[in-house]
Amino acid sequence: MSDTLVIIPTYNEIENIEPIIRLVFSQEKAFHILVVDDNSPDQTAEKVKALQTEFADQLFLLERDKKNGLGLAYIAGFKWALEKSYRFIFEMDADFSHNPNDLIKLYNACAIDGADVSVGSRYVKGITVVNWPMSRIILSYGASRYVRFITRMKVKDSTAGFICYKREVLEAIDLSKIKFVGYAFQIEMKFKAYKKGFKIVEIPVIFKDRIRGKSKMSGSIISEAIFGVISLKLKSLFTK
Numbered sequence: 001m002s003d004t005l006v007i008i009p010t011y012n013e014i015e016n017i018e019p020i021i022r023l024v025f026s027q028e029k030a031f032h033i034l035v036v037d038d039n040s041p042d043q044t045a046e047k048v049k050a051l052q053t054e055f056a057d058q059l060f061l062l063e064r065d066k067k068n069g070l071g072l073a074y075i076a077g078f079k080w081a082l083e084k085s086y087r088f089i090f091e092m093d094a095d096f097s098h099n100p101n102d103l104i105k106l107y108n109a110c111a112i113d114g115a116d117v118s119v120g121s122r123y124v125k126g127i128t129v130v131n132w133p134m135s136r137i138i139l140s141y142g143a144s145r146y147v148r149f150i151t152r153m154k155v156k157d158s159t160a161g162f163i164c165y166k167r168e169v170l171e172a173i174d175l176s177k178i179k180f181v182g183y184a185f186q187i188e189m190k191f192k193a194y195k196k197g198f199k200i201v202e203i204p205v206i207f208k209d210r211i212r213g214k215s216k217m218s219g220s221i222i223s224e225a226i227f228g229v230i231s232l233k234l235k236s237l238f239t240k
């Protein structure tokens, strides 16, 4: 049994899923993986099932009926993880934007150095993003400045999706009340952990744009984030 679970949400990641799984399992630390797939038409889940024969008891699959957003995929994954005995639960994209070789840095920050949440951050040492178009860098960096301004949360990369949570953090947050489904979900999770007094540490990582497959970013995801942050802040003034 491993104490660490890496949750990978997928929607049409057939070109990435096998190599990313193999790279995670090649790490020195024995991570487990849970893929949360939203009925990808490209058969991502079938590929995972085929790999489960090779990686029995290490590789798990949660299948959902339809594409229902990154946030709800992670919530389903967190609930699954909390039913088991994992102590460190990770978020990681399937597309190699996040380098599995960095998992150990996030793990050490929580397991050894006293963080409750460690964030693989693009904005600790300048802007460490490779191959994103300038428009996407401005959007993401601008969003991070905007979130800091509105919420006063001292996290530089609030939309980051490369994260290690200590189990206690996910137990303390009422997952049934997480409101956002797109990338605003990332902001909401960090904000809730921050409001509960958990220690959030940012670990510098290099984020690389995907080479294979397509981003699922959309206009509705962006507007959810813009208006969602204001509503998060307002709500937090009246609740703990």
Ligand SMILES: Nc1nc2c(ncn2[C@@H]2O[C@H](COP(=O)(O)OP(=O)(O)O[C@H]3O[C@H](CO)[C@@H](O)[C@H](O)[C@@H]3O)[C@@H](O)[C@H]2O)c(=O)[nH]1
Pocket (backbone or CB within 6 Å): 008, 009, 010, 011, 012, 013, 036, 037, 038, 067, 068, 069, 070, 073, 092, 093, 094, 095, 097, 140, 159, 160, 161, 162, 183, 186, 210, 214, 215, 216, 217
């Ligand atoms: N199950 C499921 N998975 C999804 C869905 N939408 C996206 N994913 C999966 O979530 C991961 C990230 O999705 P992308 O669409 O590739 O994200 P991105 O545009 O590269 O966004 C990156 O930047 C965001 C903003 O900074 C980050 O919030 C995000 O985590 C990611 O690092 C991928 O593994 C993708 O397959 C969904 O509705 N359902």
